[in-house]
Amino acid sequence: MKERTMWPSRTSVVASVLSAAALSCLHQNVAQAAPQWGLNGTYVATSNGEWAKTNDIYHDEASIRSTWSIATTCSYPGECTGTIDSDFGWSATIYQKSGVWYVKKMVEKWQPCPDGSAGPGLQVFRFYAATEDGSGMDPASTTLLGEDSTTGVSGSCGSSKVLFITMPFKLVKTG
Structure with missing residues (x-):
């Protein structure tokens, strides 16, 4: 068989x-x-005072380096929100629109007034994930480049004249 x-x-x-x-x-x-569309982790934030402009005129300012802990969530690429905690003791909201990140916060007693008091300023960090040479955007980059600008609040010193300082900004992921 x-x-x-x-x-x-x-x-x-x-x-x-x-x-x-x-x-x-x-x-x-x-x-x-x-x-991983968002920014999450620890970053070193550097505002370069050597290239600062005060009211659009180059003027040296102190460079500032701090550590930021960032946590974000994204609904899709280019649309993210979250929070930042700085080792300088402040927290702020971070958001992204069209590949550009924004952080806005009020700085108390920022603009010196003639009477010795000081008015507040609105500080805005604007940055994007940059290519290695800084010439364009690279969403996968862990180095972000942009600008740190602070503007005094009009009328806070008894006049509409405000102080405006802007300087190059760099954010690098460390952990």
């Missing part, structure tokens, strides 16, 4: 191959389901 070998049908072979391919794709999609 001849022994019969059981061979799977062509349909079951095709079904098995398709199932394996589908599971492989599902596994890859799950692994890619949580893209």
Whole structure:
């Protein structure tokens, strides 16, 4: 008597191959389901006072280096929000629009007044993930470049004349 070998049908072979391919794709999609669009972790923030402008005229200011802890969530690329905690003791909201990040915060007693008091200033950090040479945007970069600008509040010193200081800004991920 001849022994019969059981061979799977062509349909079951095709079904098995398709199932394996589908599971492989599902596994890859799950692994890619949580893209890293936002900024999360520890960063060194540097405002370069050597290239500062005061009311659009170059004028040396003190350079400032601090550590920021950033936590963000994104609904899709280019649309993110979160918080920053600085080792200088302040916290602020961070958000991203069209690949550019923004941080805005009030600085109390920032603009010196003639009577010895000081008015507040609005500080705005604006930066983007930069290419290695700084000539363009690279969403995968851990080095971000931009500007740190602070503007006095009009009328805070009894006049509408305000102080405006801007300087180059760099943010580098450290952890």
